[in-house]
Amino acid sequence: MKLGGFVALLLVYTSVLAQNQKLGVILDAENKEPIEFVDVYNKHGNTLTNADGAFFFISRLDSITAYKVGYEKLKTTFGELTDTIYLKPSTYKLNEVVLTNTKTLWDKVKDSIPHHYLFSPFKERFFLRCLLRKNGKITRIQDIEGKLQRKTLIYRKGMEASKKDFSFEIANMRKIGLEKDENKVYFTFFSLSELLFETIRLNATGEGFSLIEKEFANENKGKVFFQSDTTLVGLNTSGHYIINNDTKAIEAFVMQSKIDRDNFFKNGPIRSRTIAVEQTVNFSRSPKWNKYFISSAKITYTVEITHIKKPFKDVYTSEYVLKTYDNNEDFPFNSNTNATKDIFKLKYEYDPEFWENQNSLLLTDEMQDFIDSFDSKRNPFKSKRKNRN
Incomplete structure (x- = not known):
């Protein structure tokens, strides 16, 4: 040598x-x-x-x-x-404030929005995990890694939203699981564009909601709890915002909704309705740009599916976990996928070396057990289990 x-x-x-x-x-x-x-x-x-x-x-x-x-x-x-x-969880100060006027909350953040969020196109890298459960058991897993370009982070008054506001460059993808179940039901995932629209739905206040604000004792942040009241028939929504008192910016949004309405969607003999939605969105501020970006988000939809001729009732839960990084950095970008297509229908070549070394988001034990249940020779989602010493 x-x-x-x-x-x-x-x-x-x-x-x-x-x-x-x-x-x-x-x-x-x-x-x-x-x-x-x-x-x-x-x-x-x-x-x-x-x-x-x-x-x-x-x-x-x-x-x-x-x-x-x-x-x-x-x-x-x-x-x-x-x-x-x-x-250690952050502790609260003893006092709490009942907000009788919802403008109290938004007065804290509305003036900060133009200063702390981008309203112009920018790029970022992303990692996305999609998971589907049927009656509590995993039936699909899909991971996607790549780059995305947004028209804006948050839409303000006068800005029109469009599916063309997002474009994606997939660099790596892996997926495993069933397309149709024994009843020939195919559960449709969000498209990439639809998913990003869901992560920026952050308004859970107004008529029909009560608000309580608490301040953290060990950091200059406030937590605003919201709860829907009985005027919203068939809908029980609760959650909270975490607001930075220095910047007046939203740093986290958590919401859970339980829905009991006869709002079935008909698709031939199949009937489906959404019965629960959960959403978590975390923001972080880039010291380089002094702007807030969505650092991580999780959206979960629970859907009940029935059939007009077959005696079954199944509950599907679709879960999407998004991580973004290198926000607003300057790197080459070449859109290579259909952002309006069902995510599980997307195709990209599997690269085993990338997935063996990625550490953006580990598989849970439950996910790994599901993957291991497939024939190793035909398994398109190969991944070694990482064990702590």
Whole structure:
């Protein structure tokens, strides 16, 4: 071997050894439950905890931070980090305020919107996980990684929304699962554009809602709880906003809706209706741009499906987890997919090397068990289970 080649190989090997790695789980310090959507990061990288609270993070830097809005921030190093990490929930001040006028909330944020959110086109990288359950059991999993371009982050008055406001460049994709079930029911996923529209539906106030505001004791943020009242027949909606008192910007939005209405959609002999919706959207501020971006989001729809001739009633739950990063950065972009097509109908070549090394979002144990149930020779969603030492 020539000396130059040996030196190059040595440098690569040394670079790999220099990487700090951590596979761990993050739990709530009070109830010991897993915390989803914890950002684990430093200046050179970031990852996100899954529904099990698990994460896998690699970095050349020794520093590491774990943070989720509503919890105390943890700053430490790889060497000091244990396999199980406990985050303390933020505590509230004793006082709470009942907001009798919903304008009280929006007065806090409306003036900040032009200053803290982008209303012009920008690009970002994304990771998307789509999951389908039938009667509680997983039937489909799909992961997509790539780039996206938005016309705007949030739509304000006078801006018209269109499906053409989003374009995507898929770089990697994997999927596994059933298209149709034994009753020949095909559950339609959102399109990529529809999904992004869903993540920016953030208004859950107005007539028919009561609001209570609480302030955090250990950080300058407020939590505004909302609850629908009896005027909204057949709809029970609750949740909260977390608002940064310094910037007056929304940093998190969480909503749950239970729906009991005879609003069946008819498709031939099949009848379907949405009976529950859950939404979580987390924002983070880029120190480089001094703007807020959606860092992560989760949308869950629960749908009841029946048949006019067959005696079955199935409940499907579709779940979409979105992570974005490198927001508003300048990188090449080439749209290569139909943003208005059912996500599960999209096709892209499977790259095993990418999926073996990605750490954007780990598979949960439940997901891994579902994947392992398929014949390994025909499994298009190959992935090794990561175990903590």
